[in-house]
Amino acid sequence: MPDDYTPRAAAPDTFVRRHIGPSPAQVEDMLRSLGLSSLDELIDRCVPRSIRSRAPLALPQPLSEPEQLALLGTLAQKNSIYRSYIGTGYYDCFTPAVIQRNILENPGWYTQYTPYQAEIAQGRLEALMNFQTLIADLTGLPFANSSLLDEATAAAEAMTICHHIARQKKTRFFVDEDTHPQTLAVVQTRAEPLGIEVLVGPARSLPFDDPQLFGLLVSYPGSSGSVHDLRELCQRARAADVRVVVATDLLALTLLTPPGEFGADIAIGSSQRFGVPLGFGGPHAAFLSTSETHKRLLPGRIVGSSVDSHGKLAYRLALQTREQHIRRDRATSNICTAQVLLAIVASMYAVYHGPVGLRNIALGVRRSTLALAAGLKARGLTLGEAPFFDTLSVRITGAARDGVLSRARQASINLRQDDPERLGISLDETSTSDDVAVLLGVFGAQPATRDEVETLAARQELAYPATLARQSSYLGHSVFHSHHSEHELLRYMKRLENRDLSLTTSMIPLGSCTMKLNATAELFPITWPALNKLHPFAPPAQAAGYQQLFRELESWLAEITGMDAVSLQPNSGAQGEYAGLLAIRGYHRNQGDAHRQVCLIPTSAHGTNPASAVLAGLRVVTVECDSRGNVDLEDLAKKANEHRQDLAALMLTYPSTHGVFEERVREVCEIVHQHGGLVYLDGANMNAQVGICRPGDYGADVCHLNLHKTFCIPHGGGGPGMGPIAVKEKLARFLPGHPLAESAAAPVGPVSAAPYGSPSILPIPWAYIRMMGGEGLRRATQVAILNANYMAQRLAPHYPILFTGERGGVAHEFILDLRPLKKRTGIEVDDIAKRLMDYGFHSPTMSFPVPGTLMIEPTESEPRAELDRFCDAMIAIRQEIAAIEEGRSDREDNPLRHAPHTAAAVISDQWSHAYSREQAAYPAPWTREYKYWPPVGRIDNARGDRQLVCVCTESMGSQRDS
Numbered sequence: 001m002p003d004d005y006t007p008r009a010a011a012p013d014t015f016v017r018r019h020i021g022p023s024p025a026q027v028e029d030m031l032r033s034l035g036l037s038s039l040d041e042l043i044d045r046c047v048p049r050s051i052r053s054r055a056p057l058a059l060p061q062p063l064s065e066p067e068q069l070a071l072l073g074t075l076a077q078k079n080s081i082y083r084s085y086i087g088t089g090y091y092d093c094f095t096p097a098v099i100q101r102n103i104l105e106n107p108g109w110y111t112q113y114t115p116y117q118a119e120i121a122q123g124r125l126e127a128l129m130n131f132q133t134l135i136a137d138l139t140g141l142p143f144a145n146s147s148l149l150d151e152a153t154a155a156a157e158a159m160t161i162c163h164h165i166a167r168q169k170k171t172r173f174f175v176d177e178d179t180h181p182q183t184l185a186v187v188q189t190r191a192e193p194l195g196i197e198v199l200v201g202p203a204r205s206l207p208f209d210d211p212q213l214f215g216l217l218v219s220y221p222g223s224s225g226s227v228h229d230l231r232e233l234c235q236r237a238r239a240a241d242v243r244v245v246v247a248t249d250l251l252a253l254t255l256l257t258p259p260g261e262f263g264a265d266i267a268i269g270s271s272q273r274f275g276v277p278l279g280f281g282g283p284h285a286a287f288l289s290t291s292e293t294h295k296r297l298l299p300g301r302i303v304g305s306s307v308d309s310h311g312k313l314a315y316r317l318a319l320q321t322r323e324q325h326i327r328r329d330r331a332t333s334n335i336c337t338a339q340v341l342l343a344i345v346a347s348m349y350a351v352y353h354g355p356v357g358l359r360n361i362a363l364g365v366r367r368s369t370l371a372l373a374a375g376l377k378a379r380g381l382t383l384g385e386a387p388f389f390d391t392l393s394v395r396i397t398g399a400a401r402d403g404v405l406s407r408a409r410q411a412s413i414n415l416r417q418d419d420p421e422r423l424g425i426s427l428d429e430t431s432t433s434d435d436v437a438v439l440l441g442v443f444g445a446q447p448a449t450r451d452e453v454e455t456l457a458a459r460q461e462l463a464y465p466a467t468l469a470r471q472s473s474y475l476g477h478s479v480f481h482s483h484h485s486e487h488e489l490l491r492y493m494k495r496l497e498n499r500d501l502s503l504t505t506s507m508i509p510l511g512s513c514t515m516k517l518n519a520t521a522e523l524f525p526i527t528w529p530a531l532n533k534l535h536p537f538a539p540p541a542q543a544a545g546y547q548q549l550f551r552e553l554e555s556w557l558a559e560i561t562g563m564d565a566v567s568l569q570p571n572s573g574a575q576g577e578y579a580g581l582l583a584i585r586g587y588h589r590n591q592g593d594a595h596r597q598v599c600l601i602p603t604s605a606h607g608t609n610p611a612s613a614v615l616a617g618l619r620v621v622t623v624e625c626d627s628r629g630n631v632d633l634e635d636l637a638k639k640a641n642e643h644r645q646d647l648a649a650l651m652l653t654y655p656s657t658h659g660v661f662e663e664r665v666r667e668v669c670e671i672v673h674q675h676g677g678l679v680y681l682d683g684a685n686m687n688a689q690v691g692i693c694r695p696g697d698y699g700a701d702v703c704h705l706n707l708h709k710t711f712c713i714p715h716g717g718g719g720p721g722m723g724p725i726a727v728k729e730k731l732a733r734f735l736p737g738h739p740l741a742e743s744a745a746a747p748v749g750p751v752s753a754a755p756y757g758s759p760s761i762l763p764i765p766w767a768y769i770r771m772m773g774g775e776g777l778r779r780a781t782q783v784a785i786l787n788a789n790y791m792a793q794r795l796a797p798h799y800p801i802l803f804t805g806e807r808g809g810v811a812h813e814f815i816l817d818l819r820p821l822k823k824r825t826g827i828e829v830d831d832i833a834k835r836l837m838d839y840g841f842h843s844p845t846m847s848f849p850v851p852g853t854l855m856i857e858p859t860e861s862e863p864r865a866e867l868d869r870f871c872d873a874m875i876a877i878r879q880e881i882a883a884i885e886e887g888r889s890d891r892e893d894n895p896l897r898h899a900p901h902t903a904a905a906v907i908s909d910q911w912s913h914a915y916s917r918e919q920a921a922y923p924a925p926w927t928r929e930y931k932y933w934p935p936v937g938r939i940d941n942a943r944g945d946r947q948l949v950c951v952c953t954e955s956m957g958s959q960r961d962s
Contacts, residue, residue, distance in 0.1 A: 015065055015771035019517055020783050021863035027783065030790045030864065039782040043692060046785055046809035048663045051698040057691055058559055062773030065521040072763060076530035078545030084414040084535035087391050087426025088223065089151050089180050091273040094429060098486045099275055099348050102493050105527060110341055111503035111518055112717035113510060113842060118316035119900050120837050122935045123496030124344060124717040125315035128303045130479055131347035133951040135287040137474040138253040139267035140260025143950055144289035145300045147343035149571050152186035152753035154268040154286040155217055155247060157299045157333055159187055161266060162215030162243040163196060164297055164332055170214035171196055176203035178222030181418065182753045183247060185739045189749035193617030203233060208240035219247040220259065224384050225391030227256065229467045234263030250274060252389040254362040257470050266290045273428060275349030276342050280546055281536030281754025282571060283720035283761060285343035299333035306944030309937035310905060316939050318948055334611035336574040341716030352489050355475040361429050363462055365390045368431045370460035371453050372439060379444040387464055391426040407442045414538050477952040499935040501842050507862045507870055511813040511845040511855025512657055514687045514709035522712055522767040526760055536754040537740050546759060553766050561703045562696025563726035567735040569750065571757035573684065574608040576704030576723025579736050579751045581616035583702060583727055584649045584678045586734035586748045596648040600639060602631050604658055604849045606682055609651045618648055629658025629803035631668055640675040647677035655685050655811035657849040658803040669699025686710040688785060688812035691778025701728050711765035720758050783860040784812040787867055791858055794871040798878040802853060813857035815850060822852060825884040826891050829854060832877055837900035839873040839924050840932045873924060890914055900934035
C-alpha cells in the first residue's frame with residue numbers, strides 16, 4: 001500500500017466515527033441545549049479568535065482500521081530482527097502467553113488510571129506490592145518504589161537522593177567506568193544543571209579522600225560482565241560518609257549476594273528481562289530500593305498497606321505528600337508517571353515462576369554463558385575478568401575482529417562492539433545450545449555442534465565463590481508459591497482485574513488527564529515481534545521501519561504544534577518538561593547568556609513544572625493568577641521586568657488548568673520575549689487545541705506533548721507514558737542527544753536510557769493520527785470541548801462552575817466548586833469522590849488546581865449516554881447533600897460519609913446506619929443493571945503512613961484471599 005494512499009471518498013465506516021462518542025444527531029442536540037447552532041459557533045464562544053489556525057492541518061488522508069493495520073504491518077516488516085547479544089541492560093526474554101494476553105493486551109489492565117482512588121484500585125495495587133516485594137527481596141534492601149522510567153533515570157534519581165542525604169553541600173559523584181554508557185550519560189545530563197561534577201574511573205581504586213565526594217555508582221555485574229565482591233568498597237565508602245548506589249540485575253541476584261547484604265545504600269536497575277519485550281528500548285519498569293533510613297527520599301510512588309473502615313487489609317499509595325505535584329519547587333524529583341503496566345508484567349512473571357523457577361532460569365543463563373566461555377577459550381580467545389553471569393568480554397582486534405563481525409552479519413547476529421579492542425556477548429533466557437554453537441562458529445571460523453556445547457555445559461561448575469554466592473532466601477510470601485500453573489495464574493490475574501475500575505467499566509472524567517479511548521486497532525500492533533523484538537542499540541539499518549515511523553510521527557507532531565523539530569526521547573510528560581527546559585537552557589548558554597536562570601511559573605501550573613525547573617538548574621519565580629483563573633498580566637509584566645537580565649523562560653499551561661482559554665495568551669508570550677525569555681508550553685491540555693490552534697503560532701518556543709493523553713497511549717494504571725518535545729528551529733540543536741545514536745555529539749545529553757524513549761508504544765499515536773486525519777483530529781477537539789460545555793451546563797444549577805471564559809464557555813475541562821458545601825454540611829471533596837464509587841464511577845481530579853474542587857474532563861470519546869449518566873450521579877449526590885442541609889440526613893451518618901459501600905458491608909447482619917442498604921448499594925437505576933462493587937471500604941490513610949508496610953508479609957496472605 002503506498003504511503004500516500006487515499007481512501008474511498010464515501011467510506012461508510014470510518015475510524016473517526018468509532019473514536020468520537022456522540023453521534024452527529026446527538027452533537028446537534030447538545031449544541032441546541034447550549035443555544036448554539038454549530039461546532040464552529042461553539043469554538044467562537046470558547047477559543048479566542050486571535051489564536052485560531054486559518055489553515056487545516058497538513059496531514060495524510062485518514063485510513064480505516066484495516067488499512068492502517070496493513071500499512072503499519074508493511075512498515076514493521078522493514079525492520080530486520082537479528083539475534084541480538086548486545087546486552088547493555090537489555091535482554092530478550094519469554095513473555096508468558098498467559099501474561100501477554102491477559103495483562104499486556106487486556107484493556108481491563110491497560111486503561112486504568114493512576115491509583116489515587118485506592119478503594120477502586122486494589123487489584124493493581126496488590127500487583128505493585130508484589131513488585132515491590134520482588135525488588136526488596138532480590139536486592140536485600142527493604143524499601144522499594146513501584147517502578148521508575150528506566151535504569152538510567154533510576155541511577156540519576158539515586159544520585160540526587162545521595163546529594164540530598166549530603167544536604168547538597170558536597171558536589172562530586174563518582175561513576176565506576178564499568179557502567180552502561182547510556183546510564184553514565186543520563187547521570188551526567190542530570191548532574192550538570194545541579195552543579196554536580198561526575199567523576200569516572202575504576203571504583204575499586206577510589207581513594208575516598210575527597211571531601212566533596214558524596215556518592216558512588218558501581219555496577220554488579222559490571223557492564224562488561226564481570227562480578228566483583230563489593231564488601232570492602234562499601235565499608236570504605238561508609239567510613240568516608242559516601243553513599244553507594246549499586247546498579248544490578250534482578251535475575252543475577254537469584255544467585256549472587258544481594259547489594260543490601262554487602263553494604264549498599266541504594267540498588268537500581270531494570271526489570272525488563274522479567275517478561276517484558278525488548279521493544280527497541282521501552283517501555284520497561286526500572287526499580288529503586290533503599291534502607292528504611294532513606295525511605296522518605298524515594299522518588300515516585302510507593303504502595304503501602306493499611307486497613308479499610310471495616311478493619312480489612314487494603315492497599316494505597318503511601319507517603320503521598322512526597323509527590324512532586326504537592327512539593328512543587330521543593331520536590332526532590334520531578335517524577336510523575338511510572339511504568340506501572342510493565343511493573344505488573346514483571347511481578348506476574350515472578351509470581352508465575354516463583355523463586356525456584358527464577359533461580360532455574362538464572363542457572364540456565366549462567367550454564368550457557370560458562371559453556372560459551374569454555375568454547376571460546378578452547379579456540380584461543382582471551383576473555384575479560386571472571387566470574388561473570390551472562391556477559392562475556394572477548395579481546396579481539398584487527399582482521400580477526402573483522403572476520404567475526406562479518407560472520408556475525410551473515411548469521412543475522414548482533415554483538416556489542418563499543419570498544420575497538422573487545423566484542424561483547426550477552427546471553428539470556430532464550431539462549432539455547434544451538435545459539436551457543438552458532439556463536440562459537442562465528443568466533444572460531446569453524447562450526448560447533450550442539451553436542452559439543454552440551455558437553456561443555458555439563459562440565460561447568462555453576463556455583464559462585466562463597467564471597468559472591470547468595471545464601472539468603474527470597475520471595476517467601478505465599479503469592480510467589482501459589483500460582484505456577486496457568487489456571488492458577490489466570491484466575492489470580494482476573495481476580496485482581498475485577499478489583500479495579502478501568503475504562504472498561506465507566507468513564508474516568510479526570511481533568512488534565514484525558515482518559516480517552518485507547519482503540520484496539522491502535523494497541524494491537526505493540527506485541528508484533530517485528531516491533532518489540534528489536535534491541536535499542538541494534539544498527540540503525542535494522543530498524544528501517546521504526547525510523548520511518550519516527551520521521552512521520554515527528555513531522556505530524558511538528559505540524560500539529562506549529563513547531564519545526566521534535567524529539568521523541570522523553571519517556572514521560574515530566575521528562576518532556578525537563579528536556580524542554582534543558583533545550584531552553586542550552587540555547588541561552590550558546591548565546592552567551594548562561595546567567596539567564598529565572599523561570600516564571602503561574603500559580604495554576606502543574607506541580608511537575610516547578611519541580612522540573614529546579615532539576616534543570618533554574619530558579620522559580622511565581623506569577624499570580626486573577627480571579628478568572630488567567631495569568632495576571634500586570635504581575636507577569638512586573639516580574640518579567642524585575643528579572644529581565646536573568647529571565648530564561650515562562651512555563652505556561654494552555655488552556656489553563658482552570659479550564660479556560662486565556663484571551664491574552666499572545667500578550668503573555670510577547671511580554672516574556674520582550675524581556676529575553678522563551679516560552680515553554682505544557683502540552684497536557686493539547687486535547688483542546690489539536691486542529692484548532694497551534695502553540696508555535698501564538699508564541700510558544702517549546703511544547704511538550706503527553707502522548708498518553710491527547711494521542712491515545714493508555715495510562716496503564718500509572719504508566720507507561722511518552723512526553724516528546726516540539727521546538728522552534730533555533731532550539732532544534734538543543735534537543736536531547738544520545739551516546740549510542742547518531743546524535744552522540746549533541747550539546748544536550750540524553751534524558752532517557754534509549755534513544756527514542758519507549759519506542760514500542762509510539763505506533764499507538766502514529767495509528768491514531770493516521771486513522772483520524774487532520775479533519776478528524778479537529779472534530780475530536782471540537783467534540784471534547786462540546787462534551788465539557790454540555791456537562792458544565794447540566795451541572796451548573798447544582799454546583800458552581802469556578803471559572804469560565806470571557807464569553808461564558810469552558811475549554812475541554814471545568815471545575816466544580818465544592819467549598820461552600822463543606823461550610824454548610826461538613827461534606828468534603830473526598831466524600832463525594834468516594835460516593836461516586838457507589839454509582840460506578842471514578843472521581844474527577846480532586847483539589848487541583850484549587851483545593852476543595854473537582855476538575856472534570858469528559859474527552860471526545862465518551863458517548864452522550866455516559867455523560868448524562870455521570871451528570872445524573874453528580875446531581876443525585878447533590879440531592880443527598882441537600883438532605884443533610886435540610887436536616888433529613890445526619891451530618892455524620894449519611895451515605896457520603898460512609899462511602900464506598902462494599903458488598904460485604906451491605907449484606908452484613910449488622911446494619912446500624914439511618915439510611916437504607918438499598919440507598920447505600922443501589923443509588924441509581926443503572927447500578928441494578930450492572931454493579932461495580934468497591935472491594936474495600938474507605939481506607940485509613942493516616943494509619944498506612946504511621947505503620948508503613950511496603951512489602952508482602954505473611955500476615956497479608958489470608959486477608960488477600962478473604
